Amino acid sequence: MANINDLFIDFNETISLSKGKVDNLRRGRDALRKKIKEWFRDNKKDEPRFCWQGSFAMKTTVNPIGDGEYDLDDGVYLQEFFDKDMSTWPATSTVHSWIKSAVKGHTQSDP
Numbered sequence: 001m002a003n004i005n006d007l008f009i010d011f012n013e014t015i016s017l018s019k020g021k022v023d024n025l026r027r028g029r030d031a032l033r034k035k036i037k038e039w040f041r042d043n044k045k046d047e048p049r050f051c052w053q054g055s056f057a058m059k060t061t062v063n064p065i066g067d068g069e070y071d072l073d074d075g076v077y078l079q080e081f082f083d084k085d086m087s088t089w090p091a092t093s094t095v096h097s098w099i100k101s102a103v104k105g106h107t108q109s110d111p
Contacts, residue, residue, distance in 0.1 A: 015062045017070065025056060025072045032103055036076065039102030046080035 017025075029052065037047050054073030055061040064070050076099060081089050100111045 017061055017063055021063075021070070025070075029072050029074055032106065033074070035106060036099060036102040039098070043098075045098075046078070049077045049079055051075045051077065 033050050036050075040047050052072060052074050056072040061070055061072075078095065103111050
């Protein structure tokens with residue numbers, strides 16, 4: 001039986017994100033989290049919690065071909081509402097606008 005372990009290791013290294021790309025994603029995630037926390041604090045709202053999810057969390061993000069993009073999915077959880085009646089929760093569009101306001105100006109294109 002053929003031993004293709006070395007070929008698989010080479011292939012995996014080719015498709016995996018480099019340490020530099022992983023570090024860059026983490027820095028970006030942390031910077032966005034900081035902005036969101038500050039916005040909530042400045043607007044007298046409870047600080048949200050975060051949970052990374054998707055391929056980055058599962059360590060299955062693959063290197064895009066060429067100059068393709070890759071991202072990190074990060075959930076924003078508003079803990080202050082978990083024990084309140086759902087009728088008192090803000091609308092999804094309202095929460096979405098809060099997050100957009102928090103990260104506006106972070107990149108060249110607005111959210």
